[in-house]
Amino acid sequence: MAISNYADFQAFVSDTMAKLGADAEFAPHERFWSTLSYDAFTQGNVPGISETVRIVTPGDAAGSAFIQALKGEGMVTGSDFRRMPAGGPFFSDEQITEIAAWIDAFCPNDDPAAGA
DSSP states (O other): OOOOSHHHHHHHHHHHHHHHTOOOTTSTTTTHHHHSOHHHHHHSBOTTSSSOOBSOOTTOSTTOHHHHHHHTOGGGTTSSOOSSSTTOOOOOHHHHHHHHHHHHTTOOOOSTTTTO
């Protein structure tokens, strides 16, 4: 599945979480990817944590906290942050690559109604 807009991204992450049997409801930020607007997701900070951490940096997947958290590296290494979803099961490299490609493409949102 190629992610072409925010609605595709939201569905991809939610579907992947369901297939993995992972539950984000206990996390302080819960299922924030499915509740935030496109602007809040692409320009805002991870909700429910005390530190100010930008969710994504459009055009820079490797530097985005969302990707780093899925991989368990970068800003999450050696801090209070853990690989997400906490306790696993974890996204595969292929699934992370799919999300990273969308972020590296500057988080396109070709469908104006998506994520509104």
